[in-house]
Amino acid sequence: MKRILLTAALASVLCVSFLGGCAQEQSSDKNGVNASSANAVAPQEIDPANQDATASATNQGEESSMNPSISTVMLSIEGHQFAIDLADNETAAAFATMLPLQTEMSELNSNEKYVYLDSSLPTNASNPGTIEAGDVMLYGDNCLVVFYESHATSYAYTRIGKIADASDLAAVVGSGSISASFAAA
Template sequence: MNKCMIVLGLLLMTIASVQTACGTDDDPITEKPATPVPNPEGTGENDNSESGNDNKENNDNENNEGENKMNRNIIIHVGNRGFAATLEDNATARAFSALLPMTITMNEMNSNEKYHYLSESLPTDSYRPGTIRNGDLMLYGSSCVVLFYETFASPYSYTRIGQLNDPSGLASALGRGNVPVTFEINND
């Protein structure tokens, strides 16, 4: 009997320590790597959750009436080109729009995206989109803004910030190197 109690006690302590040491796949990664590691599949966290879906709906508008409404129209300037985009109606997009206007240098990765680590974390609600689309504006982790200029399949998780209304010409405007990009609210 004493031996069983000791084994049971050790088992319970092991389970408790494992549960406190491990997060869920939905926990945002808040540490930034010193340098992003290029990944042929695209940037994104490797989570083990079930396959995501391309048509995730965000129902974050329970209390978005009145003062929480925001202008969801932005312009993304690359060189002498301006691209109209529409932000999602979610906490991430609201936090992102509060940072605007801003000009950042976006770094090249995988010949399909540009990314930049913000100095602060944004709220996350990551999911696996399955397919990344040309013109998607996403958040990887909690502080990496990613602008995709190619369409491709991806197993990684992102939080959607917005989408360019017409991404035609985006790839050529962004080029193949690092590039300054300005994001601003479209007040028109």
């Protein structure tokens, strides 16, 4: 437990020093993968020596220790509820300690909503090759992404979880920014 708290404290210190996130505008490839609108911001590899400080998610709860019993998180958008089955990893466990979380999520690439978290989370990023609608991922160490359309990707993410039934997610999130809340189920 002390190790977890020490890790969380270290992550907070590093976050203050190295905040960054989903940074640069993308252009379409031949297949339209990762196409962005003129004002969208797209994920890119993060250079710790040159990062922006752009935190916009607000932690509504008290700081808490990791609760291994949390395996499902509820995502609420415009009165609609989506159950997120958390991955069995350190990142998902650390995310669960941030709950409840109320935030504004921005649109990107007509396939995802994202927000910069106030704190860094542990990472174990890899390229999934294909993103599926309902994937909840971490880009870098503080950019929370909810994907509402499936697509191929060349980016690396750390899995946080997956929405159990994302069949109407795209219709609910629409094409602009959204207010979203995450809470333990």
